[in-house]
Every structure is written in C-alpha cells, then in structure tokens.
Amino acid sequence: MQKFIAKPVFIENDANAAAYGEFVAGAAKGATHAVCITLGTGVGGGIIIDGKIYAGFNYAGAEIGHTVIEVDGPPCTCGRKGCFEVFSSATGLIRMTKEAMAEHPETLMHKMLPASGRVTARLAFEAMRAGDKTAKQVTDKYIKYLAAGITNTINTFQPDILCIGGGVCNEGDPLLLPMMEIVRREVYTRNSPKNTKIVIAQLGNDAGLIGAAFLGLDKQKAQQ
Ligand SMILES: [Zn+2]
Numbered sequence: 001m002q003k004f005i006a007k008p009v010f011i012e013n014d015a016n017a018a019a020y021g022e023f024v025a026g027a028a029k030g031a032t033h034a035v036c037i038t039l040g041t042g043v044g045g046g047i048i049i050d051g052k053i054y055a056g057f058n059y060a061g062a063e064i065g066h067t068v069i070e071v072d073g074p075p076c077t078c079g080r081k082g083c084f085e086v087f088s089s090a091t092g093l094i095r096m097t098k099e100a101m102a103e104h105p106e107t108l109m110h111k112m113l114p115a116s117g118r119v120t121a122r123l124a125f126e127a128m129r130a131g132d133k134t135a136k137q138v139t140d141k142y143i144k145y146l147a148a149g150i151t152n153t154i155n156t157f158q159p160d161i162l163c164i165g166g167g168v169c170n171e172g173d174p175l176l177l178p179m180m181e182i183v184r185r186e187v188y189t190r191n192s193p194k195n196t197k198i199v200i201a202q203l204g205n206d207a208g209l210i211g212a213a214f215l216g217l218d219k220q221k222a223q224q
Contacts, residue, residue, distance in 0.1 A: 008223075013062070018044065018208040019211065025210055037165070039169065107127065163201045166201075
C-alpha cells in the first residue's frame with residue numbers, strides 16, 4: 001500500500017481503530033480512559049487508556065468478546081464455550097430467538113417473521129413490545145448477559161466512558177434502561193459517587209475509518 005499511495009502506512013486492529021474514532025470524534029470524546037464495545041456479528045472491543053489504544057503486545061489485548069460469562073456455555077467461534085460474544089452479539093440474539101421459537105410453537109414470533117422467513121435480531125424485541133411472553137424471556141436473557149459482560153468490563157478498566165455500538169443498540173430504551181439498571185446494581189463501585197458513563201456510539205460504521213485516519217496522523221506526528 002505504501003508503494004501505491006506514497007504515504008506512510010500503519011496497521012491497527014479494526015475494533016481498536018473504531019474505539020479510537022469514538023474517542024477522538026464521537027461518543028467517548030473528552031474521556032481519559034474509554035472502552036467501546038460493538039454488538040454486531042461478534043462482540044468487538046476497543047480500549048483507550050490515558051488517551052492511547054491499549055492493544056497488548058500482539059494487537060489482541062482488547063478481545064472483551066472472548067471472555068467467558070458462562071462456563072461450558074454454547075460454543076464460540078474462538079474455540080471456547082460461553083463467551084460474552086456467544087450471548088451478546090446480534091448472532092447470539094438470533095440464536096436465542098430461534099431456540100425459544102423451536103421450544104414455543106405458540107409464540108407470536110412465528111407470526112411476526114418477515115416474508116423472507118429469516119429470523120432477525122429485531123424479532124424478539126418487536127414481539128416483546130407486542131406483549132409476547134416468550135419474546136420477553138429472550139430479551140430479558142439477552143439484557144442480563146449483556147449487563148454481565150459490561151459490568152465485567154467496567155470492573156476491569158473503570159473507564160470514565162464506556163460506549164456501546166452496533167445495530168442492536170437501535171432498540172433504544174427497552175434494551176438500554178434495564179441493562180443499565182443491572183450494571184448500576186452490580187458494578188463494584190456502585191456506592192461511589194463516581195461511576196462510568198455508559199453512552200451509545202455515534203459514528204456507526206465510520207468509526208473505524210475516522211479512528212484509522214487520526215491514528216495515522218498521530219503516529220506520523222510521533223515520528224517527526
Ligand atoms: Zn470466544
């Protein structure tokens with residue numbers, strides 16, 4: 001790439017670059033320590049400590065999605081079982097929705113399936129809002145595991161801002177309010193007047209691009 005564009009080229013992990021984007025120009029702007037968690041196909045993590053990306057010695061130091069929250073839980077793509085990602089990714093939500101539908105032929109979710117017949121991450125939340133009991137069990141479980149992973153992350157890093165992004169966040173208050181309620185109740189510093197602010201990511205898919213651009217600029221400045 002360097003040869004083709006005649007500019008210095010640096011390499012960074014995509015989730016780390018996305019976290020840096022939110023830190024420089026998005027939801028985590030103004031923080032000193034920040035963690036960004038993206039709920040997508042997987043659960044991506046990026047950690048900023050003292051304004052700098054923390055990547056470990058091998059760029060894999062922020063794999064928050066692959067910390068186990070249920071020993072011997074369902075298998076994860078990484079080879080372990082019961083990872084945060086297995087439950088809190090959109091893929092995880094779809095899996096739990098399908099399991100509940102198989103077990104409950106009476107659930108409204110069967111009738112609410114889109115024409116394509118494909119189960120989406122939205123289905124359980126839509127059916128829950130329509131008053132379906134089984135869908136509510138799915139969303140409650142999703143929220144419980146998400147809160148566990150986020151509380152673990154806050155207990156480890158105590159960031160001033162933790163931002164969460166990804167399509168699932170579009171569910172808004174019915175997802176976020178109960179999740180934050182569990183975190184507030186369980187976090188180690190619950191009795192402290194100072195606690196991590198949980199916010200929604202602002203830059204969407206551009207976070208990685210913006211972060212990468214600023215990182216290149218910063219690294220170039222550091223070299224001069
Ligand atoms: Zn894993």
